[in-house]
Amino acid sequence: MRVGVPIFLFLAAAGFHTALTASLESAEKEDTFGEEVGLEQLSELQKRDQEEFEAAQMSEAVQDENTEEENDTQEEDMNRDGNVEADQHESESDEDVDGMRQKREHLEANVEEADETTNLGSPRLPG
Template sequence: MRVGVPIFLFLAAAGFHTALTASLESAEKEDTFVGLEQLSDLQKRDQEEFEAAQMSEAVQDENTEEENDTQEEDMTDRDGNVEAVQHESESDEDVDGMRQTREHLEANVEEADETTNLAEVE
């Protein structure tokens, strides 16, 4: 019996050690699983935030493009208005030139008429 007690104590200690080791490994696996689950949640949140940032960036880019298009249209309208004003001023200059030419011709005709009238009177 004396030999049986130490063997029994040895086997009990070995069993206790095995049970304790298995328990610790199980706890580590659970922590790892919980850690992976938490990591997975963090990755999901990061992915959602990334997608939201991309969406807002796309919307912002679209708004910027629309603003640029609007600005280009405004500039085109302004350029068209400037060209129209230039064309009108050129037309006004042409009209003024024609008016001066007509007045000059009328003056010449009047002088010619006066000359003709004077020649007839003499």
């Protein structure tokens, strides 16, 4: 019996060692598998994020171009409107000048008539 106890202890220790090693290897494989799956999922998420980011940049660029074109169009419209307003202002100024000229001519004509009327009504002194 003295010989059987050490052999039993040896076999028990060897079995325990084998079981412990197998358990550790299994856990290690699960961790590695979990990390690989996690890395794959992370890689896929990064790819999706990158694609979404690029798509967002493209849409922003298109919006910027559209906004720039709209601004250019608005500037052209404003310039055109400014030119039309300036032309209208000039024509209004011309009309004002013409109107003032007509008033002046009318007033001058009235003054001349008044002078003639005054000269006719008063006797002329020989001079």
